[in-house]
Amino acid sequence: MAEQLRDSKRHARKLLEVRNLSTAFFTREGVVHAVDNVSFELDYGETLGLVGESGCGKSVTALSLTRLVADPPGRITSGEIILDGIDVLKLSHEEMRLLRGKKIGFIFQDPMTSLNPTLPIGFQIAESARAHMGLSRKAAEDRAAELLSKVGIPRSRERLGDYPHQFSGGMRQRVMIAIALACDPMLLLADEPTTALDVTIQAQILELIRSLSSEFETAVILITHDLGIAAGMCDRINVMYAGRIVETGKVDDIFEAPKMPYAWGLLDSLPRLDEVKGTRLRTIEGLPPDLIDPGAECRFSPRCKYVRDRCRVEEPELSARGEEGHLARCWGTEPGGWIQ
């Protein structure tokens, strides 16, 4: 097992298989079902987007994959996560630590708070390389300098001794990427990696993630609320709503022929740069449901313009729509349904 956690060989058909994953938070007000029965797969080297609005469960899904959900109040209540042939939920804490460094790298939204302000960045990059790759102090320092220059920080060796506050937001995010890639992981989890950044800096960081993930053949799970970023970066998309995946498919299918009224609503409500003339935006009325006691109905039904009685009593499963791998959770757009 330890061997398999450390090496870089492929051990399975798919990099990641998530089956019926549920994560709940046990709060005073009740049990919040943040991620509810979510299943998906990821190929080696593939980029998958998790999109949706705040509270839809996209970040909790990513945290669950690495078992970083704060416990208490959170807990993975059921399901299976198989990463490169390893059953993640059965690992001991020690094994989990190995796995996080070696197979999975992270980039979080806020580069301000995810770096340790009291340690030089060179140390923070070398730390995981020393722990997980068994490099000597000198070799780890070389590795850190190499990574820093890879992520586009000039005079990288001189800057190893600098502290996070000496870097700008974009530069800090580059440092985060260097740390994430230090052990050459198979999977990079990027949770809103550019949300705190300006648009020109965002373009730099996205380009960096794109080029490094293809150079290192790293698979990426990109969590974003920005459909534009998802369109430009991802091979496949999972649209999430209220703790569920409501639509999944190849990026072109999702954007060209979405099959779920929620996905339509999201696309409709975006003002677009390439719009010829600004018209009134079609909006999704109302607010997402409370996840404490979601009920048996389709979770989008209270906001759906196409809702019928069936939607209010029975939630549909994800089912196939035309193109390969394109699934949607909607009675109305099923073959023979009332929305065509």
Place this chain on the structure above:
Amino acid sequence: MTASVPEGQNLVEVERLKVHFPILSGIFQTESGRVRAVDDISFEIRKGETLGLVGESGCGKSTTGRAVIRLRNPTDGIVRFGGQDLMSLKRDDLRKMRRRMQIIFQDPYSSLNPRMTVGSIISEPLETHGLAKGAARLDRVRELLALVGLNPGYTNRYPHEFSGGQRQRIGIARALAVEPEFIVCDEPISALDVSIQAQVLNLLVELREKFGLTYLFIAHDLSVVRHISDRVGVMYLGKLVELGPPDAIYNAPAHPYTRALLSAVPIPDPKAERRRKRVILTGDVPSPANPPSGCRFHTRCWLYERLGRPEQCATDDPELRNVAADHRAACHFAEEALKSDVGVVSHDADTIRRGTPDSALSGLTPGAGGALN
């Protein structure tokens, strides 16, 4: 006070506005430098129009917005509102003038006092300006709540009982309470989720039409600004670098920074994304405390590199000048920038808006829902 301004005439005139912040250091707090947040900008806002102001953080757009209604005193320059110089106004006159201009803030969580009820938040400006009293005031508050799409019965609730989008509606109701002509919208939808953004944006458009409002709409999102604006100004490091109607700014930008900015905006269309020509700016925005000489953008400018680093860019600060009718840009080589195709998104069959398919829309009758069963 001053007579109202006819439609299309200048409501706000900004001339050579500068807002500098001193950097104080040492035990005597002596000024050791200045952050040139806004540095010599001029523009006008016409009655009834929405002027969008875009730029990245630290470019001075919010400071400009505040200086325009004198929430922040300028270091230098003139701001005229309805022909009247705001800087020359005494306190009482300024307060009277403020009835005509209001502001909506970015963060609906920190811009509403958590200890005040929604009713008292909205009626406070009425009280300040002595507009409605007693029962009439409560009626007015209810009317304002209904106007922004909230339940008029919510007057006794507190801000924490509302979602982000609803709080922003409360902020809008507060701004509308005094029946202003002009509202500075400072990133009014940036803190909201996509579907809620569209709701608030639609509300702002409705209110503009209903009351003939003039907006200064400040945002970092270029798509949103395009959607709502009649004219758009682009700021970089304290300077206004381009100003013009959306068609000019988005289809034929004359400043290399505008082109770089546009090319950085992701478009929710995978095919269009794959086809786009991007320039990715290198480096970070320089510090406004120590801006580059000459044109402030030259240190990151792709056109400067392409043209073989002309000396002029590093020495002379370009003035905002006309490059076409109603289209101004501050670049020595605006004509060269205009010739390039960098950053512009083409419109064709492949980049039409997708979302709800037409076939589904046509099957939808108003109020349909379960009735179709």
